[in-house]
Amino acid sequence: MSDLIFDGLNIEQKRAVETLEGPVLILAGAGSGKTRALTHRIAHLIARGVPPWQILAVTFTNKAANEMKTRITNLLKLSDPNQKQLPVMGTFHSVCVRILRRDIERIGRNRDFVIYDMDDQEKLMKEVLREMQIDPKELKPKTAIGHISRFKSEAFNPKEVAAQATHSTSSGQASEWTARVVKIYDRYQMTLRQHNAMDFDDLILEVIRLFREVPDVLDRYQETWRYLNVDEYQDTNHAQYLLISLLAEKYRNLCVIGDPDQSIYAFRGADIRNIMQFQQEYKNAAAIKLERNYRSTQQILDCADAVIAANPGRPEKKMWTERVDGEKIVLHEMRDEKEEAREAVKSAMDAMAQGIPLNDQVILYRTNAQSRLFEEACMKAGVPYRILGGVKFYARREVKDVLAYLHTIHNPADALSLLRIINVPSRKIGTTTIERIQMYCSEKQCSLWEALKNIREIDGIADPAKERIREFAELIEKYRERRLHMNVFDLTRGLLQETKMEAWVKDDTSEGESRWENVGELLSVMQKYEKLEPEQSFVNFLEEVALVSEVDKLEDTRSDALTLMTLHLCKGLEFRHVIIAGCEEGIFPHANALFNKEQLEEERRLMYVGMTRAKDVLRIFAARSRMQFGNTQANPMSRFLDDIPPQLTERKSDDLMSGVLWRQSSVMLSSPATSFDTPFAPLRATQDDTAGRIEARSRSSKNRIEPFRQHQDLTVEFNQDALARDDFNQDRSDDLAEGSRIRHPVFGEGTITGRRGDVVDVQFDSGEKKRFALSIAPLQMIT
DNA sequence: CGTCAAGCCCTTTTT
DNA sequence: GGGCTTGACG
Numbered sequence: 158m159s160d161l162i163f164d165g166l167n168i169e170q171k172r173a174v175e176t177l178e179g180p181v182l183i184l185a186g187a188g189s190g191k192t193r194a195l196t197h198r199i200a201h202l203i204a205r206g207v208p209p210w211q212i213l214a215v216t217f218t219n220k221a222a223n224e225m226k227t228r229i230t231n232l233l234k235l236s237d238p239n240q241k242q243l244p245v246m247g248t249f250h251s252v253c254v255r256i257l258r259r260d261i262e263r264i265g266r267n268r269d270f271v272i273y274d275m276d277d278q279e280k281l282m283k284e285v286l287r288e289m290q291i292d293p294k295e296l297k298p299k300t301a302i303g304h305i306s307r308f309k310s311e312a313f314n315p316k317e318v319a320a321q322a323t324h325s326t327s328s329g330q331a332s333e334w335t336a337r338v339v340k341i342y343d344r345y346q347m348t349l350r351q352h353n354a355m356d357f358d359d360l361i362l363e364v365i366r367l368f369r370e371v372p373d374v375l376d377r378y379q380e381t382w383r384y385l386n387v388d389e390y391q392d393t394n395h396a397q398y399l400l401i402s403l404l405a406e407k408y409r410n411l412c413v414i415g416d417p418d419q420s421i422y423a424f425r426g427a428d429i430r431n432i433m434q435f436q437q438e439y440k441n442a443a444a445i446k447l448e449r450n451y452r453s454t455q456q457i458l459d460c461a462d463a464v465i466a467a468n469p470g471r472p473e474k475k476m477w478t479e480r481v482d483g484e485k486i487v488l489h490e491m492r493d494e495k496e497e498a499r500e501a502v503k504s505a506m507d508a509m510a511q512g513i514p515l516n517d518q519v520i521l522y523r524t525n526a527q528s529r530l531f532e533e534a535c536m537k538a539g540v541p542y543r544i545l546g547g548v549k550f551y552a553r554r555e556v557k558d559v560l561a562y563l564h565t566i567h568n569p570a571d572a573l574s575l576l577r578i579i580n581v582p583s584r585k586i587g588t589t590t591i592e593r594i595q596m597y598c599s600e601k602q603c604s605l606w607e608a609l610k611n612i613r614e615i616d617g618i619a620d621p622a623k624e625r626i627r628e629f630a631e632l633i634e635k636y637r638e639r640r641l642h643m644n645v646f647d648l649t650r651g652l653l654q655e656t657k658m659e660a661w662v663k664d665d666t667s668e669g670e671s672r673w674e675n676v677g678e679l680l681s682v683m684q685k686y687e688k689l690e691p692e693q694s695f696v697n698f699l700e701e702v703a704l705v706s707e708v709d710k711l712e713d714t715r716s717d718a719l720t721l722m723t724l725h726l727c728k729g730l731e732f733r734h735v736i737i738a739g740c741e742e743g744i745f746p747h748a749n750a751l752f753n754k755e756q757l758e759e760e761r762r763l764m765y766v767g768m769t770r771a772k773d774v775l776r777i778f779a780a781r782s783r784m785q786f787g788n789t790q791a792n793p794m795s796r797f798l799d800d801i802p803p804q805l806t807e808r809k810s811d812d813l814m815s816g817v818l819w820r821q822s823s824v825m826l827s828s829p830a831t832s833f834d835t836p837f838a839p840l841r842a843t844q845d846d847t848a849g850r851i852e853a854r855s856r857s858s859k860n861r862i863e864p865f866r867q868h869q870d871l872t873v874e875f876n877q878d879a880l881a882r883d884d885f886n887q888d889r890s891d892d893l894a895e896g897s898r899i900r901h902p903v904f905g906e907g908t909i910t911g912r913r914g915d916v917v918d919v920q921f922d923s924g925e926k927k928r929f930a931l932s933i934a935p936l937q938m939i940t
Numbered sequence: 941c942g943t944c945a946a947g948c949c950c951t952t953t954t955t
Numbered sequence: 956g957g958g959c960t961t962g963a964c965g
Contacts, residue, residue: 218955250955275954357955424953524952546954587941706955725953747952763953786950787956 161232162201166194173412173445174198177205177384180405180439181412182432186476187461187769188452188731191414195386196225198412199244200232202384212244213382213404215252217389219709221729222246245382249397251704253360256378258696261363263371271354271568272703276552278302278356280573285344296341305342309358310394310426312365315343351604353570361396368403379407389729390415390435394426411439417472418465421725421763423755433472450476452731454483457775460801461768467800468758487776488798490810493789494527494739497780498534500811501736504776505719506540506903508734513773515541515719518734521727521767523745527738531721539903539927545707545722555662555672556679562652563645563699566636572605582661584629590622632656644694646683724767735771737764738778741792764797777801893917899936901927906939 163171173183173194185191195214203209216222226243229235235242245252254272261268273281282298308318322335349355355363368375385405387393390413393401405411413435420429436442450458458476465471489504491497505518520531525547535542550556558581564574580586594608597615601608608615609630612623632655639648653659653676662676663669682702686694707726724737724745739745745764750756768775777798782791893899897909899919907921918928919936929936 248955360955422954425955526951583941585941589941704955723953749952759953784956 180442185447189447312396391420456483465765498530541718740795
């Protein structure tokens with residue numbers, strides 16, 4: 158048994174696996190076999206006789222947790238792995254929900270709470286701001302939520318925020334601003350509670366409160382989980398730190414794993430000090446460094462290292478690998494964002510032709526908005542793809558509508574969900590009626606649901622409207638009853654039928670069809686819960702839906718497809734071929750980070766994370782001009798590229814406007830540089846700027862960059878020759894017509910069945926029919 | 941009550 | 956450019 162557990166581990170990994178008792182800090186660089194060390198460590202604990210249920214492992218995604226479970230099962234050769242034989246593993250949020258569902262009544266809350274996602278939070282906040290008569294233009298709901306979330310990640314309740322602010326100002330008075338935010342925070346929490354709802358941060362905070370207020374519950378969990386493991390510790394926030402500290406207090410068997418260079422979530426409160434100061438916190442902690450990289454080639458590693466080396470205050474760490482067989486990093490400089498997308502997708506296809514399946518390739522970008530470009534390029538080229546992030550599946554309107562029904566059925570207090578569906582599909586219950594009911598609620602201090610039940614005694618509503626509301630309430634109650642003996646799948650099917658949801662969702666538009674498919678997909682997720690007890694199936698389903706992360710969806714990768722996602726989502730993953738797109742100042746690093754040292758450092762870490770995902774091939778793309786917010790803007794190349802050693806790179810360019818706006822050579826300030834270290838931060842060129850002037854303007858509204866608002870002129874040397882060729886349109890496909898035989902790298906050989914300009918329809922020999930744009934699709938004529 | 945057009949602001953990043 | 960809110964009208 159122990160042979161298997163230590164098999165193939167290097168010395169440091171072995172130490173990590175052996176050191177079972179006491180606090181342990183594992184600094185694990187990218188690709189250093191960290192998951193391997195952690196799984197073997199847990200397997201070792203179990204092999205040594207520690208009961209699995211005494212072990213807790215907190216991971217960053219559910220996907221990571223599931224992978225570890227599988228690996229441990231294999232290591233221990235468990236024949237029938239059930240929950241009893243495996244440790245509790247999951248994200249902070251899922252572990253906390255588990256605790257709360259069990260024990261939250263000990264702090265006087267109802268265990269049927271719902272979890273509000275960003276959408277719900279925003280709606281709720283809008284409501285709060287409206288009630289407080291704050292102009293949403295002055296303080297946007299999103300901003301308010303941002304502040305509150307920040308407080309919550311520091312584990313401050315409204316009172317503590319106020320106290321803190323009073324302390325830190327010399328006058329002893331909390332500033333007006335703080336007082337206001339505290340009021341909003343307070344009110345927001347009250348409303349959440351009225352709805353019997355929690356946001357993501359509350360899940361953590363309520364567990365902390367539970368542990369602090371009810372010592373015997375804390376004691377029980379301390380006794381249960383005597384061996385604690387936390388992965389991605391560099392991205393934990395203060396609240397999560399508190400939670401873990403409470404649990405670890407008694408037995409002090411706490412193993413944390415992470416890499417300060419990969420800390421990329423400061424924006425949501427992640428506190429790098431948690432990992433940096435672990436050894437001060439736990440004086441006798443064993444410290445282990447994993448520096449051998451098993452993933453990437455030396456070239457990739459050297460480039461990534463050169464980029465991250467520019468960050469100050471890093472712990473000493475030098476990654477190395479035995480893979481010295483690598484290729485150079487490829488830097489693609491493209492004309493514009495469309496060319497970038499086209500070329501990136503093409504390079505993925507080329508790689509596939511060379512034997513790298515699409516599943517092993519990824520395109521990474523800084524912001525979700527960039528995904529559309531690559532999606533379009535994939536569609537045009539006929540490359541199968543999957544996008545993570547962006548408009549999330551569970552956030553789509555039709556999906557949320559169905560979920561809102563389930564929430565309403567499950568939790569009568571959830572007024573947000575109730576309001577969402579009271580007129581969906583249309584029941585002729587309009588805003589006037591609803592406003593009247595809400596007024597009644599505040600008069601009588603009752604919940605929305607109670608008002609619906611008492612609809613008869615509310616004045617100012619026409620009788621037919623009252624009747625429709627009565628019918629609606631009856632419908633909900635009927636399903637509330639059904640929930641007790643019917644699983645979530647059957648229940649929802651019945652509900653959809655009874656409410657005539659299909660016709661409503663389809664609504665005769667072209668998107669209607671695909672929206673209904675989304676509902677179908679939701680139903681198929683429910684099927685997984687069919688076998689559970691009716692009530693359990695209901696609760697578990699809603700929970701999963703609330704807590705799945707984007708990356709979790711990568712688990713079912715049955716079909717071969719190119720992955721598109723943000724750089725943030727790629728942490729912890731690896732691909733043979735990695736493409737990082739949009740490496741331009743203002744895009745990556747993002748414009749909002751350009752004037753802040755800490756934020757720039759985080760952007761750099763993000764670059765490091767992206768680069769170190771690559772096993773074999775790393776490509777970096779930048780576009781010389783880019784359409785943004787409706788006008789074209791020319792950005793200098795990302796500063797991160799300056800740090801990559803030229804001898805390790807190969808440069809490629811589409812050569813139409815070669816060299817224009819290349820940072821060092823082509824852009825000069827006509828007035829002396831400002832005190833910022835990024836003098837050419839976002840440049841904005843309008844269409845008629847070809848004469849050679851560009852307006853420089855910072856797009857950030859923060860006052861610390863005031864000097865930049867004065868629209869200093871920049872001089873730009875354009876390559877006029879290149880501009881003249883700008884509208885040059887390449888057409889390589891004159892000879893392709895109906896009847897031509899072609900080959901496509903994904904679909905194989907086929908015949909063109911029709912052509913309209915650039916667009917062709919192809920009947921492949923495999924039976925598949927596809928439509929392509931000739932200018933982009935990798936079609937090859939065969940004779 | 942629902943639809944359409946004009947106008948607004950926008951983009952970090954996520955559980 | 957585009958998605959979303961707002962306001963006028965049928």
